[in-house]
Amino acid sequence: MLQSEKRSLFRFLGIYLSSTFLLFFLATVIFYDFQKHQIIDTQNRGLSQEAERLTEALRGLNRTFTPSLVYPKERHFDSAIYNLDREYIFGSFNPKTIFWDREYYQQGEMLFYIHALHPYYLGASHLVIARMIDQEPIDNLLNMSIVFLFVAGIFFTVLGLFLGRLFIAPMKESIENMNRFIEDTTHEFNTPISTILTNIELLDTLYECEGKQEMKRIEIASKTLSRLYEDLSYLKLNHNYHREIEALDISQLIYERIEYFNTLIEAKQLDLTLNIKKDIVLDMDRNDAIRMIDNLLSNAIKYNKKEGILNITLTKNRLSILDSGVGIKKEDIELIHGRFKRANMSEGGFGIGLDIVNQVVERYGFRFHIISIYTKNTEVIIEW
Amino acid sequence: MVRFFLIIVISLNLTAQTPSPMLQKNCIECHIKQKIPSELIYRRYLMRYSTHKAIKKTLLEYLKAPSKENSIMPKQFFLKFPQKEALDMNETVLEESIDAYLDYFDVRRRFVSF
Secondary structure (H helix, E strand, O other): OOHHHHHHHHHHHHHHHHHHHHHHHHHHHHHHHHHHHHHHHHHHHHHHHHHHHHHHHHHHHHOOOOOOEEOOOEOOEEEEEEOOOOOEEEEOOOOOOOOOOOOEEEEOOEEEEEEEOOOOHHHOOEEEEEEEOOHHHHHHHHHHHHHHHHHHHHHHHHHHHHHHHHHHHHHHHHHHHHHHHHHHHHHHHHHHHHHHHHHHHHHHHHOOOOOHHHHHHHHHHHHHHHHHHHHHHHHHHHOOOOOOEEEEEHHHHHHHHHHHOHHHHHHOOOEEEEEEOOOOEEEEEHHHHHHHHHHHHHHHHHOEOOOOEEEEEEOOOEEEEEEOEOOOOHHHHHHHHHHHHHHHHHOOOOOHHHHHHHHHHHHHOOEEEEEEEOOOEEEEEEEO | OHHHHHHHHHHHHHHHOOOOHHHHHHHHHHHHHHOOOHHHHHHHHHHHHOOHHHHHHHHHHHHHOOOOOOOOOOOOHHHHOOOOOOOOOOHHHHHHHHHHHHHHHOHHHOEEOO
């Protein structure tokens, strides 16, 4: 699966699963809350039944005239009776706070019910009855809700993967078509470009040609086409390209690439200044390094003025390429970074050269800066 | 067995409580003679008024001017028993007697729990 396909699939799954989970989570919370209230209501009904039983017992006691009155107690319930002034008469417990304005309420782990009595048997106008909440059905409900969420999560993840694959299928097909097209086209490009370049070299070596200038132009145009071919091949192969990371002598490589661009530099009559520290070695794939350097050099030459300057500096930690070209407006520098991001996300929708530089920089964890004075110069710095 | 024993002990203890001489003289003696249980009347008051404060107020009004209308007893009661006459006591003695009466029969002291 291509990087872009993976990205699209993960994004789709991210949005789909997070929204589905959120929805299910909310639904489960509401369901749990509703069911919990039902359980509490059932337990409250138990309290009111117990209150009726106690009322009957109080009525019986009211008709009893023995010296002592045995208060009716129940194992799972606590109760107390109060007079009209809400003064405690007697009970199996004596809660500190009673919310007289409520009929049923919960306080801590206890459920309370206030039962109004009439007539006031033994002076009791209110019977307060309480019990510990039976946690077992609530715990069972919680466990069931978690299991439901877990099963739903698995189901929707599988469904999401299936839908995601369906969703990216057209995109995958388009990318494959585009890649096939680039592959076929670049393959067709390769042979004629190689033929032109080889024959120009032969002509230059074997014959004294009168049209030297024209020959150079053909060479430049052919090299531009050749680089375009290399770039397109790189983008095409980048996804499946097996890199061979080696200790690469960047100093040496820069000299080689300057040599390659020499015709273009000469054609523009650029004042080339090289400040290249020797034996700078980076652990890189050679092709990655070539593509990065070539694109930077190509831009610096392409956008330079005729007879402009081109300074290339390589130190232990950075590569700097300064040109005296058209420059970039301050606001456009940010736009270029923005374009990088967009180009990177949409996979080659804009500026192949800069996209390749950006890809290499990101792959190796380098840092990339552009310092430019509009109409004067542009310095591109890569740090590692 | 323990429970039964405790009930007996508590009951004996409560029975051992005797009414104050004033209560005995002003209320209980007469009620015993007429065979109208004072505790029954107390319970009737309690069942209607719930608090001693409200009972005291109502009882005071009744004792000062007894009538069938302000009596706690049902109308049929007066078919068998005569209407009580107003007590010839000053209000302070009356109030003290009512307090003693309510205190003597107070249910809160009679409740036990096992």
